[in-house]
Amino acid sequence: MALSQSDTAFLEALVPGYTFISRIFLSYLHIDLAAYLQYFVALALFGVSMRYLSEYLTQFFETYLVCTAEMRLDDELFNYLMYWWSRRPNTKRTNHFLAGVRTNGYWGDDDDDSDNADSDDEDEEWSVVDGSTNAESFDDYWTKVINRDKYKKLRFTPAQGRHYFWYQGRLLMLERRYEQSGARWVLNNEKLYLSCLGRDPSILHKLLSDAQHKFVERDGSRTIIYRGQRGSSGSTFDWCRCMSRPPRPLDTVILDNTQKQLFLADIEDYLEKGTAEWYAEHGIPYRRGYLLSGPPGTGKSSLCFAVAGKLGLKIYLLNLSSRALDEDNLYALFSELPRRCILLVEDVDTSEITHSRGQSIFPRSGPSQADNSPSNTDNNSSPDEPGKISPDGKTEKTGITLSSLLNVLDGVAASEGRILVMTTNHPEKLDDALLRAGRVDMQIEFRLAISEDIENLYKSIYSVSKEARVRQSPRRVKQLQNGSEEDGESDDHKPNGVHSRRHELQSRIENLAKEFASLVPSGEFSPAEIQGYLLKHKDHPERAIRDVAEWVKEEREKKRAKKAAEIKAKESQGKKQS
Numbered sequence: 001m002a003l004s005q006s007d008t009a010f011l012e013a014l015v016p017g018y019t020f021i022s023r024i025f026l027s028y029l030h031i032d033l034a035a036y037l038q039y040f041v042a043l044a045l046f047g048v049s050m051r052y053l054s055e056y057l058t059q060f061f062e063t064y065l066v067c068t069a070e071m072r073l074d075d076e077l078f079n080y081l082m083y084w085w086s087r088r089p090n091t092k093r094t095n096h097f098l099a100g101v102r103t104n105g106y107w108g109d110d111d112d113d114s115d116n117a118d119s120d121d122e123d124e125e126w127s128v129v130d131g132s133t134n135a136e137s138f139d140d141y142w143t144k145v146i147n148r149d150k151y152k153k154l155r156f157t158p159a160q161g162r163h164y165f166w167y168q169g170r171l172l173m174l175e176r177r178y179e180q181s182g183a184r185w186v187l188n189n190e191k192l193y194l195s196c197l198g199r200d201p202s203i204l205h206k207l208l209s210d211a212q213h214k215f216v217e218r219d220g221s222r223t224i225i226y227r228g229q230r231g232s233s234g235s236t237f238d239w240c241r242c243m244s245r246p247p248r249p250l251d252t253v254i255l256d257n258t259q260k261q262l263f264l265a266d267i268e269d270y271l272e273k274g275t276a277e278w279y280a281e282h283g284i285p286y287r288r289g290y291l292l293s294g295p296p297g298t299g300k301s302s303l304c305f306a307v308a309g310k311l312g313l314k315i316y317l318l319n320l321s322s323r324a325l326d327e328d329n330l331y332a333l334f335s336e337l338p339r340r341c342i343l344l345v346e347d348v349d350t351s352e353i354t355h356s357r358g359q360s361i362f363p364r365s366g367p368s369q370a371d372n373s374p375s376n377t378d379n380n381s382s383p384d385e386p387g388k389i390s391p392d393g394k395t396e397k398t399g400i401t402l403s404s405l406l407n408v409l410d411g412v413a414a415s416e417g418r419i420l421v422m423t424t425n426h427p428e429k430l431d432d433a434l435l436r437a438g439r440v441d442m443q444i445e446f447r448l449a450i451s452e453d454i455e456n457l458y459k460s461i462y463s464v465s466k467e468a469r470v471r472q473s474p475r476r477v478k479q480l481q482n483g484s485e486e487d488g489e490s491d492d493h494k495p496n497g498v499h500s501r502r503h504e505l506q507s508r509i510e511n512l513a514k515e516f517a518s519l520v521p522s523g524e525f526s527p528a529e530i531q532g533y534l535l536k537h538k539d540h541p542e543r544a545i546r547d548v549a550e551w552v553k554e555e556r557e558k559k560r561a562k563k564a565a566e567i568k569a570k571e572s573q574g575k576k577q578s
């Protein structure tokens with residue numbers, strides 16, 4: 001079939017190089033492409049229409065015949081599903097997977113915690129090692145620990161792409177997708193899609209709730225701690241699970257018992273059934289705030305963790321000193337808080353909010369000194385604004401100001417039912433506006449250890465409960481029982497031997513505790529300092545008493561030297577300024 005010149009020109013425009021190609025075909029293969037032109041056109045049309053048809057059918061199928069759940073990386077559900085997947089019995093048979101030894105990425109806990117989380121597996125490993133975990137020397141025990149740590153557990157999660165699997169007799173599909181965000185610092189912008197055939201999504205709900213249960217059961221009674229930090233997007237702040245700890249018994253926090261019980265009773269009353277309705281009926285926002293103040297190492301954070309453990313509440317840790325945190329981020333973090341939780345703001349006096357509402361947050365004389373003079377506020381932005389003008393005229397990020405914090409605490413986004421606990425070493429630095437009732441409803445003052453506290457601290461270190469004895473190394477228990485390394489024969493095998501031995505030990509520790517308390521000056525050392533000393537002698541209660549006078553002398557000497565150095569530094573600073 002001969003083509004006219006205009007037809008050839010048209011084909012050339014449609015398929016560049018057509019003339020050249022058809023000439024080659026004609027000269028070398030004696031094939032006239034023009035003769036087959038109609039077939040090529042039909043094939044191309046068929047291909048294009050098939051493509052459109054398949055896209056349309058896929059879209060139709062996915063819209064009307066498939067249910068899909070989408071999970072984002074910054075949501076906890078993502079972790080639940082990954083955890084569930086890694087624990088599936090069939091996971092090991094998947095031929096396309098992502099393998100690794102780090103669990104932090106998806107389970108959010110530190111190594112310690114993940115160890116705990118996998119205790120079932122570890123029990124297996126331990127029994128494989130030697131079949132027993134009791135009564136072993138330190139060397140045996142340590143060799144096992146080190147060997148186990150060398151071979152970190154391999155984790156398998158689904159690789160990018162689609163994975164088909166059966167769940168309760170239904171065929172489901174899990175798709176893992178990495179999405180381009182355009183931002184180079186966003187490493188893991190991933191999503192999971194879980195799909196099933198049909199328009200009833202109940203099987204997906206069931207699987208997701210199963211995954212959630214498995215994940216939550218793993219935590220048991222542990223206290224879960226979240227931290228407010230930059231999210232995966234890099235610009236916003238999210239609550240990220242950072243660790244979980246075994247609950248701390250309340251009686252291990254040495255504090256005036258009345259204060260401790262008042263604190264606990266107040267929280268329990270606040271969480272009691274009907275309290276939320278009572279607040280609503282009286283038009284009062286359902287929130288409660290506490291300020292725990294006192295010198296460092298006196299047990300403020302410990303009390304908070306112990307109460308969280310007792311009530312099974314999660315702890316949300318917030319560092320207000322972060323320069324990247326602004327009012328919008330704080331607002332978002334508050335609105336993300338669950339209904340019942342403890343929001344712990346530690347060392348609230350170290351952040352910008354110690355500057356009162358009327359004060360400049362960035363005086364000319366230096367960022368750390370507050371100055372009330374109006375002239376100093378002239379060049380600075382309002383304390384209400386998170387940005388401020390530095391002496392070189394540039395705007396700097398300042399973190400959270402007092403006004404921002406108050407706005408967020410009182411704002412509509414501040415979640416109802418939360419318990420705010422702020423800790424400080426310097427309550428006098430805090431503005432009255434922050435401490436007013438409604439924001440801080442109860443203040444607890446922590447003190448340096450008095451004689452009674454010292455006695456209790458000693459007892460809490462050396463008293464060995466039945467359960468703790470089982471967990472502890474036999475060597476340590478033996479040392480405590482005998483009070484010295486020269487050990488006689490244990491009478492644990494005799495009838496009533498264990499009981500009488502424990503009773504004896506307990507009364508011995510009580511007498512020693514009294515003696516210890518009489519040797520340590522009351523109101524001079526923090527519980528943390530005393531605990532630190534006792535830990536050095538944790539297996540030797542008598543040695544702790546024998547050496548304590550020397551320790552007190554050394555500590556006093558250190559403190560005197562530190563104070564002298566501080567006075568000297570202040571004097572030289574004063575001289576420089578004058």
Ligand SMILES: Nc1ncnc2c1ncn2[C@@H]1O[C@H](COP(=O)(O)OP(=O)(O)OP(=O)(O)O)[C@@H](O)[C@H]1O
Nearest residue numbers: 252253254255295296297298299300301302527528
């Ligand atoms: N009152 C106490 N009872 C029992 N242990 C205490 C007490 N105070 C401190 N400790 C021990 O000292 C350590 C530090 O305690 P914690 O962090 O609770 O002190 P803090 O008052 O919050 O200190 P900071 O003001 O420096 O944050 C912990 O290991 C804790 O067990």
